[in-house]
Amino acid sequence: ISQQELSDVAINQSGEWLALGAAKLGQLLVWEWQSESYILKQQGHVDALNDLVYSREGNSIVTAADDGKVKVWDIQSGFCIVTFTEHSSGVTACKFALKGNVLFTASLDGSVRAWDLVRYRNFRTFSAPTRVSFSSLAVDPGGDVVCAGSLDSFNIYIWSVQTGQLLDQLAGHEGPVSSLAFTPSGGALVSGSWDHTVRIWNVFGRIPTTEALQLQANVTDIAVRPDSKQIAVSTLDGQLTFWSVAEGTQSASLEGRRDVSGGRKSSDRRTAANVAGTKIFNCLSYSADGTCIIAGGNSKYLCLYDVVTGGLLKKYTISINLSLQGTQAYLNSRALTEAGPAGLLDDKSEPSFHEARRLPGAERGDLSSRRTQPEVRATAVAFSPAGRAFCAASTEGLLVYSLDHDLHFDPFELDINITRSNTLKAVNDGLYLRALIMGFRLNESFLLKRVFETIPLMEVTLLAKQLPTVYLARLIRFVAQTTGVSPHLERNLRWIEALLNAHGPYLKANMPAISQELRVAQKAIKTIQADLARIADENVHLLDYVLSGPTRKLD
Numbered sequence: 385i386s387q388q389e390l391s392d393v394a395i396n397q398s399g400e401w402l403a404l405g406a407a408k409l410g411q412l413l414v415w416e417w418q419s420e421s422y423i424l425k426q427q428g429h430v431d432a433l434n435d436l437v438y439s440r441e442g443n444s445i446v447t448a449a450d451d452g453k454v455k456v457w458d459i460q461s462g463f464c465i466v467t468f469t470e471h472s473s474g475v476t477a478c479k480f481a482l483k484g485n486v487l488f489t490a491s492l493d494g495s496v497r498a499w500d501l502v503r504y505r506n507f508r509t510f511s512a513p514t515r516v517s518f519s520s521l522a523v524d525p526g527g528d529v530v531c532a533g534s535l536d537s538f539n540i541y542i543w544s545v546q547t548g549q550l551l552d553q554l555a556g557h558e559g560p561v562s563s564l565a566f567t568p569s570g571g572a573l574v575s576g577s578w579d580h581t582v583r584i585w586n587v588f589g590r591i592p593t594t595e596a597l598q599l600q601a602n603v604t605d606i607a608v609r610p611d612s613k614q615i616a617v618s619t620l621d622g623q624l625t626f627w628s629v630a631e632g633t634q635s636a637s638l639e640g641r642r643d644v645s646g647g648r649k650s651s652d653r654r655t656a657a658n659v660a661g662t663k664i665f666n667c668l669s670y671s672a673d674g675t676c677i678i679a680g681g682n683s684k685y686l687c688l689y690d691v692v693t694g695g696l697l698k699k700y701t702i703s704i705n706l707s708l709q710g711t712q713a714y715l716n717s718r719a720l721t722e723a724g725p726a727g728l729l730d731d732k733s734e735p736s737f738h739e740a741r742r743l744p745g746a747e748r749g750d751l752s753s754r755r756t757q758p759e760v761r762a763t764a765v766a767f768s769p770a771g772r773a774f775c776a777a778s779t780e781g782l783l784v785y786s787l788d789h790d791l792h793f794d795p796f797e798l799d800i801n802i803t804r805s806n807t808l809k810a811v812n813d814g815l816y817l818r819a820l821i822m823g824f825r826l827n828e829s830f831l832l833k834r835v836f837e838t839i840p841l842m843e844v845t846l847l848a849k850q851l852p853t854v855y856l857a858r859l860i861r862f863v864a865q866t867t868g869v870s871p872h873l874e875r876n877l878r879w880i881e882a883l884l885n886a887h888g889p890y891l892k893a894n895m896p897a898i899s900q901e902l903r904v905a906q907k908a909i910k911t912i913q914a915d916l917a918r919i920a921d922e923n924v925h926l927l928d929y930v931l932s933g934p935t936r937k938l939d
Contacts, residue, residue, distance in 0.1 A: 426464055429453060433777035435477045435764045439485075439501075441896050442769040446487055447782055448475035454489050456501065457782065460897075466504050470497060477521035477532075481545075490518040490532045498530070498545065510543040513550065522564035522573060529587070531573060533561025540564065540575055542587060554585055556594055563605045567612040567629065574615055574629075576603030582617055584629065595632055599625065607668035607677065609691075616677055618665035624679060626691070636694055640665055643696050644683040647710035647760065667764045672771030680762030680776055684711050702762060703780045709759040770893045787889070804831055811838050817847050824855050832862065837870075841878060848882035856887055860901045867908040877912070880905055 391407040401423060404413040410428035415421075431450035438445055444465065445457045454468040454475055473493035480487055485501040494515055498508035510530065518541075520533035529551070531542050540554035540561060559578035566573055573585040582597040601621040608615055614635070615627045622641030627634050644663045665681040676697065680686045686700040704711055764777040773786035802822050808831075810819035816839045823832035839847065851859065860883060867876045884891070891898060 427467070428464075428781065429455065431474070432779070433763055433782065434475060436766055436775060436777045436782065437478050437480055437487075438766055438768050438775070440480060440482065440769060442773075442893055443896055445766075445775055445782065445784075446478050446480070447777060448478040448489055450474035452491070452493075454478060454487075454499070459784065460894075466501075468497075468499060468504075468506065470506050471495070473517075476519050479521050479523045481523050481527035482525050483527045486527065486545075488521060488523050488530050490521040492517040492519075494518065496521065496530060496532050496543070508545065508548050510541075510548060510550075512537075512541050516541075520561055520564040520575075522566050524566045524573075525568060525570040531564055531566075531587075533564050533575060533577075535560040538577070538579075540573075540585075552587070552592065554587070554592060554594070556583060556596075557581065559602070562603055565606055565608045567608050568610055569612040571612065572629065574606055574608060576606040576617060578602040582606060582615065582627070584632070597627055597632060597634075599623075604664060604666040604681075605668050607670050609670050609674045610672065611674055614674075614691075616668050616670070618668055618679065618681075620664055622664045624665060624668075624689070638689065638694055640679065640687065643687045643699065644679070644681050644685055646713070647684045648712055648714070649709040649759065667762060669765045669767050669774065671767050671774075672769060678765050678767065678774055680765045680778075682710075682759065682761040684760045686762060686765065686776055700785060702776065702778045702783065703760050705760070705780065707757060708779055709757045711760050768893065770889060772889050772893055802826060804828070807831060807835065811835055816843055817850055820847070820859075821852070821855060824858055833866070836862070836866070837872065837875070841875060844875075844878050845882045845886075848879070848886040851883075851886075853887065853890055856883065856890070857898045857901045859883065860898075860905050864901070864905040864908040867912060873912060877909075880909065 388406045388408040390404050392405040394403040395401070396403075400416060400418060402415045402417060404415060405411065408430070410430055412424065412426045413422060414424035416423050429447065429449035429451055433447055433449045435448045436445055443459055445459060447455050447457065452469065452471040452473055452475060454471070456465045456467075457463070458465050468489075471489065471491040471493055473491050475489050475491045477490040478487060487499040487501055488496060489499070490496045494511060494517060496510040496518060497506050498510075499505070500507050510532075512534070514537065516534040516536045518532040519535045522531045523529070528545055529542055530545055531540055533540050538555075538557045538559060538561065540557075541550060542552045542554065543550055554575075557575065557577040557579055561575055561577050563576040564573065571586075571588075573587050574582065575585065576582045580599050580601060580603070582599065582603055584595045584597070586593045597617075599617065599619055600623070601619040604618045604620060606615060606617050608629075613629055615629060617625050617627065618640075619625070622639065622644070624638040624640045625634055626636040641663050644665060663681060663683045665679040665687075667680050669678050670691075671677070675691055677689050677691055678686060679689065680702075684702050686702060688697045688700070689695065690697055706712060758779050760779050762776050762778045765774060767774045773784060775785070776783045802825050804826065807819050807822040807826065810816075810822065811834075816835070819835045820839070823835045860880070863876050863879045863883075867873070870876060891902065895902075
């Protein structure tokens with residue numbers, strides 16, 4: 385069943401399914417013993433997450449971790465769709481190409497791989513002339529060039545995606561390249577390094593040129609604003625600085641150590657409020673409109689800043705798990721001894737005279753068992769393409785924060801009194817939303833049409849806002865299909881307008897799942913437009929004659 389020991393077993397009430405869990409591998413298996421088949425097989429990352437990225441449609445998230453695996457997660461279900469295991473070492477970075485379903489990953493094994501997310505295969509592998517480890521990755525907006533930064537040679541390697549050949553090596557940094565990013569306009573490549581500099585490269589010119597921006601500490605991460613006019617840089621001294629790309633000058637700076645501070649480790653001698661000197665930002669991401677920036681680091685907080693004013697908008701807590709270091713605000717004084725914190729002391733005593741003594745240096749048990757508690761931190765953050773959500777890779781795993789609070793739990797599905805008579809009674813009582821949803825549950829076209837045509841026009845806007853999202857696609861398709869046979873053109877157009885205005889962000893975020901219904905609605909609107917234009921063209925002369933006739937005043 386699993387390569388490691390099973391840590392937990394559960395059985396459902398009917399006795400048909402067995403749930404098996406393996407903690408060391410992060411596996412969850414649901415087994416049906418009668419058919420001897422798996423109902424569910426899911427496995428998370430074993431080691432720490434290093435990077436993540438949203439897909440272009442925003443319906444999936446790709447994560448890269450130290451276990452050498454690249455996983456694609458579906459946002460709606462929360463399940464892993466596919467896992468790539470070709471890398472032989474930790475995967476440090478992952479990026480999507482703006483065109484096509486192509487994913488690029490960089491690894492410490494010295495390779496950069498390109499993945500086809502339609503056929504789920506590795507179709508191109510890039511490598512350097514010498515054995516180096518890659519720590520950062522960038523893909524130009526056109527998808528023709530991929531770049532990777534090295535920890536060993538301090539160079540930036542550029543390959544052609546079409547041919548897989550190494551085009552150039554950019555030398556100039558005097559320390560490991562910690563971050564790479566192309567400007568969204570595709571005109572420049574921005575790199576950050578531990579040599580206290582950020583360089584802007586013109587890689588598409590005849591001769592590559594560079595411009596260096598000097599900082600006061602090692603660069604941990606960089607982010608480029610979507611309009612390609614500004615760069616955000618986080619450094620090892622806790623500073624968050626903003627630079628103009630065109631002028632090469634610093635436009636603003638933020639002191640982020642106080643904002644990101646909080647949480648005390650068991651070995652800290654100072655309180656959580658005074659330990660800000662060790663807290664820094666190591667991951668940044670701009671929002672889709674470029675007005676906000678989210679930052680995370682070796683702390684239990686994620687900080688959301690306003691780019692224009694520089695003010696802290698909100699702090700998000702990653703975890704309150706007390707088994708992690710850095711989550712507690714106060715330490716228990718009982719655990720503090722003269723020799724140090726009790727949790728860090730070796731409680732193994734010397735064996736007695738009668739006990740079997742082991743040879744010096746020999747140990748028993750699992751040698752890979754963790755002796756120290758993991759520290760809470762955020763290694764990567766990313767905003768969704770729609771700007772309504774962002775995700776973070778942390779010690780607790782993959783976290784997704786969203787502004788859409790609509791849950792897919794529908795209480796009407798639990799009502800056993802959904803009948804035709806109760807639906808008509810709800811219409812007569814003025815409970816139009818309840819009647820509409822009961823009509824969808826019964827799935828009777830005649831009853832649904834009667835409920836739909838009974839709803840007053842003044843209630844359309846309010847009902848569209850209150851409609852659960854689970855019925856949104858069905859209602860859009862019903863209105864679009866009714867448009868071709870119903871004489872109520874204004875009613876149908878008002879419903880479509882109200883639904884698009886009320887659920888616009890949800891429709892944009894779930895475009896792949898609801899695109900077919902939107903195409904049906906678009907076709908219906910174009911049909912109405914064509915019919916009205918034809919009627920107006922046929923009667924334009926009649927209207928001119930009527931309007932040009934003599935007018936008579938009525939007494």
